[in-house]
Amino acid sequence: MSDAAPSPSISPARARFVTRVVRALGAAAIVGLLLGAVTARVVWSGESEIAESTAALRRGDAYEATVRARRAAGWYAPGAPHVRVAYERLASMATTAEGLGDRDLALLAWRGVRTAAIETRWLLVPHQEDLDRANVAIARIEAAAPRPPGTRTEPPQRIEEKQLAALLRDEAPRTPWVVLLLVSFVAWAGGAAWAVRRSSASPGDFDLARARAGVFVALVGVFLWVLALWRA
Structure with missing residues (x-):
């Protein structure tokens, strides 16, 4: 007889839990690597554009320096x-x-400031103060632009107000509907995956009744997705 102590056994439920945790950690690691790679690409591109802008300034090329700085602002990373x-x-x-x-x-x-600020906004506008400053400046410069004799029937102040109102008109998708768009897509995809998993308890076995909840969630997600897409 052997005097060795029997190895402790792991219950099936605990084994499944450990497996899920390992998979979740693996998925999180992959997502982290992808985000890191994307961030590195953004920062590298932005720094390259700023370097080119600085070089253009040293050459006395103000136009090229402005264009390069505009591109650098578009490579946004918090x-x-x-x-x-x-x-x-x-x-x-x-x-x-x-x-x-x-x-x-x-x-x-x-306009480079304004475009970059608009392009890089999502649920928030990271450079709202810069955007506001650019809108005011653009309206002021446009209002002061020379016009042919006889065509300027309004005072510059009134023209500036109209220009600013046009610049402040927000035609971007409304934030609540954008959030709903994302949530509904997750519900759609998650419900479909849930339905497939529940309906196939074992290989070769398909039970539609078990998939009803997942199908319902997926259909609700599709409905909300279409609604958000229309309203956004």
Whole structure:
């Protein structure tokens, strides 16, 4: 007879739990690696554009420096240093150009600020203050633009107000409906996966009754997804 102690057994339920935890951790690790790779790509591209913008400034090419700074601002990542540098450079270029009477360059820089801020918004607008400042500046410059004699029937202040109102008009999808769009898609996909898993208790066995709850969730998700897509 052997005096060795019997190895402790793991219950099937505990084994399944451990397996699920390991799979969840593996999936989280994969997602983390993907997010890290994407973030690295964004930061590298943004830093490259800022470097090109700086090089253009040293050459005295204000137009190229503005365009490159605009591209850098578009490569948005929370906390990335190149983003703040890009916005500050665009604002500085715009202010300097306006002071020198270069209306075209000033508009190019302020529109770069505005476009980058709009492009990088999601549930929030990370650069709302920059966007507001750009809108006011664009409206002011546009209102002061020279016009042919006899065509300027309104005072500059009124023109500026109209320009600003047009710039502030928000035609982007409304945030609550965008959130519902994401949630409904998750419900749709999750309900379908749940239905498939519940309906196949064993290989070769298909039980539609067990899949009813998952089918219901999936159908609700589809309905809400279509509604959110229409309303957003």
